[in-house]
Amino acid sequence: MDSLNLSISYEPARQRRPQFWRLAMRCAQIAGTVDVAFFALFLALGSPILAWVNVVSVAMYAGAYYALKYRINKIAVVLIWAEVLSHAALGIILIGWESGFHYYLLMFIPAICVSAGRRWAIYALLTLWGYYVALDALMWFIEPLQPIPESALHIVHLFNLSVVFAMFSYLASYYLRMVVSAQRKLRDMATTDPLTGLFNRRHMTYLAQNELARFQRSGHPVGFLLLDIDHFKAINDSFGHEAGDRALIVVADTIREELRAQDLVGRWGGEEFLAILPETDSEKARASAGRIRKAFLAKDWKEMTGIPVDMTISIGVSELRAGDDLSSAVSRADTALYRSKSSGRNRVELETA
Numbered sequence: 001m002d003s004l005n006l007s008i009s010y011e012p013a014r015q016r017r018p019q020f021w022r023l024a025m026r027c028a029q030i031a032g033t034v035d036v037a038f039f040a041l042f043l044a045l046g047s048p049i050l051a052w053v054n055v056v057s058v059a060m061y062a063g064a065y066y067a068l069k070y071r072i073n074k075i076a077v078v079l080i081w082a083e084v085l086s087h088a089a090l091g092i093i094l095i096g097w098e099s100g101f102h103y104y105l106l107m108f109i110p111a112i113c114v115s116a117g118r119r120w121a122i123y124a125l126l127t128l129w130g131y132y133v134a135l136d137a138l139m140w141f142i143e144p145l146q147p148i149p150e151s152a153l154h155i156v157h158l159f160n161l162s163v164v165f166a167m168f169s170y171l172a173s174y175y176l177r178m179v180v181s182a183q184r185k186l187r188d189m190a191t192t193d194p195l196t197g198l199f200n201r202r203h204m205t206y207l208a209q210n211e212l213a214r215f216q217r218s219g220h221p222v223g224f225l226l227l228d229i230d231h232f233k234a235i236n237d238s239f240g241h242e243a244g245d246r247a248l249i250v251v252a253d254t255i256r257e258e259l260r261a262q263d264l265v266g267r268w269g270g271e272e273f274l275a276i277l278p279e280t281d282s283e284k285a286r287a288s289a290g291r292i293r294k295a296f297l298a299k300d301w302k303e304m305t306g307i308p309v310d311m312t313i314s315i316g317v318s319e320l321r322a323g324d325d326l327s328s329a330v331s332r333a334d335t336a337l338y339r340s341k342s343s344g345r346n347r348v349e350l351e352t353a
C-alpha cells in the first residue's frame with residue numbers, strides 16, 4: 001500500500017488524475033455558459049453591474065478552459081477560484097445573501113477533496129469555510145449595495161439553486177461512473193493475465209475452490225484439463241520472445257474457442273494452461289481435450305502468428321473425486337500431462353484410476 005502511495009505522489013501533478021482535469025474543462029464550459037445566461041438575466045432584471053460582472057466571468061472561464069486545454073493547470077485553478085470567490089462575494093454584497101450566490105462556494109468542497117493532498121485539502125477547506133462564514137456575517141451588518149426587487153431576488157435565488165443542484169448531480173454521477181470504471185479495471189487487472197486475456201493463476205485457484213465446493217455439495221462432475229504447448233522453448237529460441245508471445249495469444253484463443261461458455265480457462269504458468277469444465281466427467285473432458293488438440297493441428301500457424309512452425313499441444317485430463325482438494329485434482333492432471341509428454345507429445349492422456 002505504501003509503495004502504491006509513493007508511486008502516485010511522485011507522478012507529476014499534471015499527469016495525476018487526468019479525468020479530474022477533463023472534468024474541470026467540462027465545468028469551465030458549463031459555468032461559462034451559465035454566466036452568459038446570467039448576463040441576460042441581470043440585464044433584464046435591471047442590474048447592469050452584475051450583468052457586466054458576468055462578461056468578466058465568461059472571459060475568466062474561457063481563459064481557464066484554454067489553460068486546461070494546454071495543460072497549464074495552475075493558471076486554470078487560479079482563474080476558477082478567483083472567479084467563483086469574487087463572483088459569489090460581489091453577487092451577495094450587491095443584491096444580498098438571499099440571492100444564493102454562496103451556494104457556488106459549496107461546489108469547491110468535493111473538488112478540493114479529490115484534487116489536493118490531505119494537508120492542503122484541510123487548509124483549503126478551512127479557508128473556504130472562513131470565507132463563507134465571513135460573507136454570511138458581513139451581510140448581517142450591511143445592506144445590499146444594489147438591491148433588486150424581491151420577486152427578482154427570488155428568481156435569481158431559484159436560478160442559482162437550480163444551477164448548483166444540476167452541477168452537483170452531474171459531478172456526483174460523473175464520479176460514480178469513474179469509480180465504477182476504476183473498480184472494473186482493478187478487478188480485471190487482479191483476475192486476468194495481461195498477455196492472453198485469460199484468467200490468471202490466482203483467479204483460477206479461486207474459481208477452482210468454488211467448483212470444488214459445488215462438487216462437494218451436489219456431486220456433479222467437474223473435469224480438469226492441464227494443457228502445455230510442445231517445444232515452446234524452441235519457438236522462443238528460434239523466433240524470439242515477441243513471436244512466442246504472439247503464439248501464446250493464439251494458443252489461448254484456440255483453447256477458449258473449443259470449450260463451452262461455462263468452462264473456465266486460465267493461464268496456469270508460462271506456456272501451461274488450466275481449464276475447469278463444470279458438469280463434465282473425465283470421459284467428456286477427454287473429448288473436449290481431443291477437440292482442442294485437433295484444432296491445433298488444423299490451424300494455419302504461419303498465417304496466424306507469422307511463425308513457420310506448426311504448434312501442437314499435450315493435455316492431461318482429470319476429474320474431481322470425493323475427498324479431493326484442488327491440488328490433488330490438478331496434480332493428477334499434471335501426471336497425465338507428463339505421460340503425454342513422455343509418450344511423444346501432441347497427445348491427450350487421462351488420469352489413471
Ligand SMILES: Nc1nc2c(ncn2[C@@H]2O[C@H](COP(=O)(O)OP(=O)(O)OP(=O)(O)O)[C@@H](O)[C@H]2O)c(=O)[nH]1
Pocket residue numbers: 195228229230231232233234236240241242243244245248269270271341345
Ligand atoms: N514468449 C514467451 N515465452 C514464455 C512465456 N512464459 C514462459 N515462456 C517460455 O516457455 C518456455 C517453456 O519451455 P520448457 O518448459 O522447456 O518447455 P517446452 O520447450 O515447451 O518443452 P515441452 O513442454 O517439454 O514440450 C521457456 O522458454 C519460457 O521462457 C511468455 O510469457 N512469453
